[in-house]
Amino acid sequence: MSRKSIEALASGHYWAVPHAPFPLDGGNGHDEVFPGAGCVSDGKWVTFYKDEQEVWACNAVYAAAHFDCSALPQDCTSTAG
DSSP states (O other): OHHHHHHHHSEEEEEEEEEEESSOOOOHHHHHHTOOOOEEHHHHHEEEEETTTEEEEEHHHHHHEEEEEEOOOOTTTOHHH
């Protein structure tokens, strides 16, 4: 059986929404991002923000696998959620 390869979230600014369903156990960071948050990826690491405060971070492959990320306009510098 082959495994699906997931590519890292490319560098950029995104709006991220956790995939549903997900456990709200506090240990995986998804509840910090729910229902959505701005995030910035450098292609290796992704940092999530709400109200211009960092709320969580993970590697870019994990983010691509567990969040729906929509690219924000290039001129958008705010990561407030």
